[in-house]
Amino acid sequence: MMLSDNFDDPYSLSNIAMTIRCSINTSRQPEYLKKWIATADGLMRKNIKNNYLVDLGLFPNEIGVNSNLRYDWANSVDFGYKDKCRFYTAWSAPLYLRVFRLNPILKDGIWLPRDCDGAEISFRIEKDLKDKFLNAWKCDIKENFENVKT
Numbered sequence: 001m002m003l004s005d006n007f008d009d010p011y012s013l014s015n016i017a018m019t020i021r022c023s024i025n026t027s028r029q030p031e032y033l034k035k036w037i038a039t040a041d042g043l044m045r046k047n048i049k050n051n052y053l054v055d056l057g058l059f060p061n062e063i064g065v066n067s068n069l070r071y072d073w074a075n076s077v078d079f080g081y082k083d084k085c086r087f088y089t090a091w092s093a094p095l096y097l098r099v100f101r102l103n104p105i106l107k108d109g110i111w112l113p114r115d116c117d118g119a120e121i122s123f124r125i126e127k128d129l130k131d132k133f134l135n136a137w138k139c140d141i142k143e144n145f146e147n148v149k150t
Helices: 013-027 030-049 127-142
Strands: 064-067 096-101 105-107 110-112 119-122
Touching (some): 013 030, 013 064, 013 127
Parallel strands (some): 064 096
16 A cells, blocks of 8 residues: 655645645656555565565555456446446545546436546545534535645
8 A cells, every 4th residue: 555645734624635636646646656665565565575464554644545447337338237336445544645537427217427637535524523523514515626735
């Protein structure tokens, strides 16, 4: 699991979003991936050889991102129902994001066309922060993100 960069301000929703976006962009660069995968491969082989268990705990002020955006589940794994199959994650954890393509939407018995460039993100948030997060998100949507600092 690749970790995000540190947050400059862990209490700022916009700063967290920008940091995560930057980390996702970095993780897609081939040179970065070559180094990261080679290092991860060496460490995993060493752990297996020494019979060690993996500790997936995060460091303070970091967040993990697992992206399945590359795989278009609705189009590739359609079971005969092209653009009608949905993908859901069965698990998430604090400070851990799972990214995947937008699911098809069934509205009033009709399958709506999908935005094939869109993404869904699954994550957990503390119950006492849920309303604050949703209100900030709705405000950003309403303002078309014009007040989000970059």
